[in-house]
Structures are given as structure tokens and as C-alpha cells.
Amino acid sequence: MAYRWGFVDHPWRELRQLQREMNTIFESVFERPLEAAPACNVYAGDTDLLVTCELPGVTLDDLDISVMGDTLTVKGERKPAEEVQREAYHRRERRMGAFSRSIQLPNRVDAENVEAQYEDGVLTVHLNKAADEKPRKITVKSA
């Protein structure tokens, strides 16, 4: 089938568009300030929730965890171990500074009974679902 290359059908149009998009993403990565918002995973059990966050290099004094309703907030600051001049860096990839993350959980939780552990740079928060959010087993009576 004959196919004429009109302006709209240019074979490189899509590639050029892709290139433009890649440039935008690339630029935005470099402009991003070195902030340390932690990556978090959420696990759900029948009666409880587990939230784990990768948060290396934070001292407990600089970590603030709070719970309200169905929201877990992790705030803190990642401080460098010693003062270093900018020029002294050969390579700088780690994100430092203040961070704050609010995670919306799938259930409301019992804010009175939250356990949190920080070990090897991983924060683990264990939350119990609120009493009325726990599943109830319903027995079926046979007639």
C-alpha cells in the first residue's frame, strides 16, 4: 500500500517526542534538591498493618513518628556525620536534610498501640487496625 510521508506521519516524530520527554525527566532529576524522603512499603494482615521505610543514617533524636486516624507521618532529618566543605566532595549521591512523609493507610489504626523499631537503617512500624476495622467472621447457620 502506498504511503505518503506527510508532516504528521514523519517517521521520527515519535522518537523526537520521546527525546523531548526524556530531556524533561533528565533535567528534573538534576534539579531535584538532595532531600531524603524515605521509600516505604506497606503490608496488611487481618488485624494489623506493617510499614517499613528505608531510612539509613538517622539518629533516633532526629526521627519523629506520629499516627492519626488512618495516616502515619514520618518526619526527621538526616544530618551528615561531620562538616564537609562542598569542594571537598569527589562524589555526592546520598540525599541528606529534612524529610517528611505522610502515608495514608488502608484502615484506621489504634493510635495507642503503635510499635516502631529502627534497625540497620530500616524503620519498621507495627500498627493494629482500629477495632471496628477488623474483619468479623460471620457464622452461617444451616436451616
Place this chain on the structure above:
Amino acid sequence: MSIVERNEAAPTRTDTELTRQVRQFVPDVDIYETDDSLVLLADIPGVKADQLTVRLEKNVLTIHGRVDPIDVGERNLIHAEYETGDYYRVFSLSDEIDQDRIDATLKNGVLTLRLPKAARAKARQIKVSTESS
């Protein structure tokens, strides 16, 4: 430069319980210089001290940290922003580093390597004496 990255593939490892290959990650690293040493900081959350290998062989520095997945019991993963996996990164060191005195500490998921400069690499003040004619 005293410390240069080497692009080497990490050794593959199979998770015996799940019989699949464990993911390998390149940890974020800061390298800075002080008067008497080079300091390397690597983010390796989830690595315990007995799972970390820092090896120096023929000027090649290898950092390999193994991470075991956490036990979540019967719970389901409903939101994932990170995967757990091993950390691996390799660097070439120059003779400017005193390789016998490298110091490594692991705290809160951050590995700190102190690489002291060899004596001759430190800047020396050279005293100039004048000769009177």
C-alpha cells in the same frame, strides 16, 4: 584521582527459599576528602554487620552487602516503593591510599570507610632556606 569507580557486574545470588535471583543494587555513595584521608559513605539499609563484606585485593575495593527479606508473616504487600536486595559496588584505589590502615564502620545502615592517605600523598610544607652569598 585516588578512588575511581569500576563498573562490574555483581555476583548473582539465588534466594534459597524463593528460588529466584536476588536483586542487586548499586548503593548511593558520598566520597569526600579531608586533610589526611578520603572518606567513603555508602547507604546500605538492611545490611547487618555479619552480612557485609568489604574486600581490598590488588587495589580493588569491593563492597558487598547481603540483605535478607524481612519476615512479614501472613501479611500481604499492598504498597511497594522499594525492593530489598543486595548492595554491590566496586572501586579502584590508587597508591595514594595507605591500604593497610583502612577503617570500616557500619551504623544505622550507613557504611563509613576511612581511607587514610599514604604519607607521601599528604601535602607537605617544604621549608625554604636561603643561602647567603
